[in-house]
Amino acid sequence: MSQKVLITAKVHEYLIDQLKAKGMTVLYEPSITYDGVMQVIRECTGMIVTTRIRVDRAMLDAAANLSWIGRLGSGMELIDVAYAESRGIRCVSSPEGNMDTVGEQAVGMLIMLWHNLLKSSFELREHIWERDGNRAIELGGKTVGIIGYGHTGGAFARKLRGFGMNVLAYDKYKTGFGNEYVRESSLEEILQEADVVSFHLPLTEETRYMGNRDLFRAFRKPPVVINTSRGKVVRTADVIASLEAGEVSGACLDVLENEKLETFSQVEKDEFQYLLRHPRVVVTPHIAGYSHEASIKMAQVVLDKLGL
Structure with missing residues (x-):
């Protein structure tokens, strides 16, 4: 059975291509809402997030098959990391990118x-x-x-x-x-x-x-x-x-x-x-970390940290 990865924000096509090349099914939903995530998260083994969606206990409880969360950028305040890790879900960020x-x-x-x-x-x-x-x-x-x-x-x-x-x-x-x-x-x-x-x-x-x-x-x-x-x-x-x-x-x-x-x-x-x-x-409108180059580098960092 193919692993499914939910991407909840706009990302560089490099990330999508790399995940697909590793045999994963990518659900690319850059405008998805919190409720939308709740409808599909049960079938996902991985999740890519930025600052759009809060990953709280209710979402993690619904994510029966989730094994990792990749954060594009720095700052994990929107993810309940402690609870995720208590459920065996690995969380990584990419401030280096x-x-x-x-x-x-x-x-x-x-x-x-x-x-x-x-x-x-x-x-x-x-x-x-x-x-x-x-x-x-x-x-x-x-x-x-x-x-x-x-x-x-x-x-x-x-x-x-x-x-x-x-x-x-x-x-x-x-x-x-x-x-x-x-x-x-x-x-x-x-x-x-x-x-x-x-x-x-x-x-x-x-x-x-x-x-x-x-x-x-x-x-x-x-x-x-x-x-x-x-x-x-x-x-x-x-x-x-x-x-x-x-x-x-x-x-x-x-x-x-x-x-x-x-x-x-x-x-x-x-x-x-x-x-x-x-x-x-x-x-400026929260663009400091939003360069063209960073969109690729952050994806590379997340993939490397997850060993993908």
């Missing part, structure tokens, strides 16, 4: 902010030729504080080589990673020295809203806040309040607390419009 594109985007957003690339481009579309108001801040000599030194935090540090920046990194659960381009630091050192703080954290109860106004106020210099990890690592209202109070000098946000625009409350709509209009804010 998109870490480079996340690192590149974090650098790009900082350059975009400090060199006023977005602001001046929009001004030109209104026939405003403004040079003095768009004078750049150079990256060289500034200090970046990275919070969370996993795959993407490390990639960001590597991408900063050549810019002449001082790179500090703090990770509560990792030590001994300092090298020629990053200095292992405490959170207190980052608060004292950093011009930029960049979050590279999974979303857990411990990291939820770690980026809050109390933290921003604790910086000696108003930092630029970069978040390419998970939206709920940083509280949007606190970024806005700190921007208005001068406690934060700018923000580069690839992720938001709520990324479904059609479900926004009036408060969320107002916050979103504030961010879009602010001259020292760059917002």
Whole structure:
């Protein structure tokens, strides 16, 4: 009997072709709903997910034949990993596959902010030729504080080589990673020295809203806040309040607390419009890990980890 693999999101055809080449039947359902998964999961031995579908206990209980779950990207907060593994279901993720594109985007957003690339481009579309108001801040000599030194935090540090920046990194659960381009630091050192703080954290109860106004106020210099990890690592209202109070000098946000625009409350709509209009804010639609190359590399990592 052929093994069936359910794919619940858009993926590169490479992944589909590789699974089929190994004799598997692929159920490619990139728009499937939670209820739709529940209708077919019993017949599946494997499952490929991103951030669209929550894999909870009810789904795992219904997945009588499931033996593995492959997560394209990083972050396993939508999967009840402990319960899955208690049922003998192997869970793997692939942060190695998109870490480079996340690192590149974090650098790009900082350059975009400090060199006023977005602001001046929009001004030109209104026939405003403004040079003095768009004078750049150079990256060289500034200090970046990275919070969370996993795959993407490390990639960001590597991408900063050549810019002449001082790179500090703090990770509560990792030590001994300092090298020629990053200095292992405490959170207190980052608060004292950093011009930029960049979050590279999974979303857990411990990291939820770690980026809050109390933290921003604790910086000696108003930092630029970069978040390419998970939206709920940083509280949007606190970024806005700190921007208005001068406690934060700018923000580069690839992720938001709520990324479904059609479900926004009036408060969320107002916050979103504030961010879009602010001259020292760059917002993108959760695309940091979404390069063409990463779509293949993430698939390769998942297949390798599963031994497929």
